[in-house]
Amino acid sequence: MPPIHEQIFSRLPQAGGLRDHSASLFEAALESSYDSVLITDANLDNPTIVFVNQAFCIMTGYSSEEILGKTPAILQGERTDSRVTRALREALEAGKSFEARTVNYRKNGEPFHIEWRTSPVLDDNGQTTHYIAIQRDVTSQVRQVRRLKRLAEIDGLTRLFTRKAGQSGLDKEIVRTRKKHEPLSVIMLDIDHFKKINDEHGHSVGDNVIERVASIIDARVRGQDLAIRWGGEEFVVVLVDTALDGAERVARALRAMIASTSFPFQIKVTISAGVAELGEGETAASVIERADKAMYAAKEGGRDRVEIAPN
Numbered sequence: 001m002p003p004i005h006e007q008i009f010s011r012l013p014q015a016g017g018l019r020d021h022s023a024s025l026f027e028a029a030l031e032s033s034y035d036s037v038l039i040t041d042a043n044l045d046n047p048t049i050v051f052v053n054q055a056f057c058i059m060t061g062y063s064s065e066e067i068l069g070k071t072p073a074i075l076q077g078e079r080t081d082s083r084v085t086r087a088l089r090e091a092l093e094a095g096k097s098f099e100a101r102t103v104n105y106r107k108n109g110e111p112f113h114i115e116w117r118t119s120p121v122l123d124d125n126g127q128t129t130h131y132i133a134i135q136r137d138v139t140s141q142v143r144q145v146r147r148l149k150r151l152a153e154i155d156g157l158t159r160l161f162t163r164k165a166g167q168s169g170l171d172k173e174i175v176r177t178r179k180k181h182e183p184l185s186v187i188m189l190d191i192d193h194f195k196k197i198n199d200e201h202g203h204s205v206g207d208n209v210i211e212r213v214a215s216i217i218d219a220r221v222r223g224q225d226l227a228i229r230w231g232g233e234e235f236v237v238v239l240v241d242t243a244l245d246g247a248e249r250v251a252r253a254l255r256a257m258i259a260s261t262s263f264p265f266q267i268k269v270t271i272s273a274g275v276a277e278l279g280e281g282e283t284a285a286s287v288i289e290r291a292d293k294a295m296y297a298a299k300e301g302g303r304d305r306v307e308i309a310p311n
Contacts, residue, residue: 188295
């Protein structure tokens with residue numbers, strides 16, 4: 001049995017005339033719906049809007065007088081996913097319903113995310129006479145998901161990437177680097193004698209030291225690079241389009257900047273760093289491991305120094 005809206009709209013006259021009582025009741029139900037409702041004719045090349053309810057007007061900012069007779073394309077813009085609109089057309093041409101999410105635009109130009117389902121309306125002969133779209137503004141849900149994802153990607157203390165997000169970013173950069181035949185280097189650095197700082201001054205001071213070191217790292221790297229809190233007092237910097245000599249200069253600059261920074265209680269803070277350039281065919285885990293070994297060589301060599309990982 002067809003859905004209820006198809007049963008009702010199959011009773012609509014094809015041209016002019018008064019709707020029957022059932023159709024009037026259905027229109028009243030649509031007007032009272034919390035969801036936006038839009039109905040067009042069956043012309044897929046240039047569909048004309050023939051009905052919108054009050055929820056649609058509230059959601060988009062258009063009055064019914066402004067929108068009736070227009071095409072739904074009036075709601076689209078640069079962020080509307082053309083792949084989704086093509087898939088919509090293909091489904092409707094096949095006589096199927098379609099549901100998806102995309103970005104539309106309000107009358108004032110503000111983009112918003114919608115979730116919607118469009119279905120064909122059939123007459124008694126099974127011919128499509130109209131299309132009905134039930135739409136819902138899901139902008140707040142999309143923003144909440146993005147916010148939660150962002151919180152999962154960003155370390156709460158340092159505002160750098162978390163290790164998980166950083167590993168994912170490094171994997172993507174390696175793929176991109178290989179496609180463009182560009183160099184990529186990694187710096188692994190660790191705060192020297194950090195346990196002693198915590199033991200002598202407490203964890204709040206230790207957190208302050210980590211936070212300030214992170215801010216120095218973040219200020220020194222470029223926007224396309226990745227600054228990552230790898231764990232505890234350990235950090236990783238991924239330098240895109242940067243060969244070993246350039247990465248070494250960055251590491252030495254970071255060492256000097258941190259060593260010359262004033263910290264609470266006149267604590268002397270230094271770092272040890274290891275630098276490695278991605279080798280041909282090398283994995284993310286391997287280049288990180290080489291940078292890590294170079295960092296520990298810097299610690300064994302007296303700390304407050306930079307070591308270069310052998311290829």
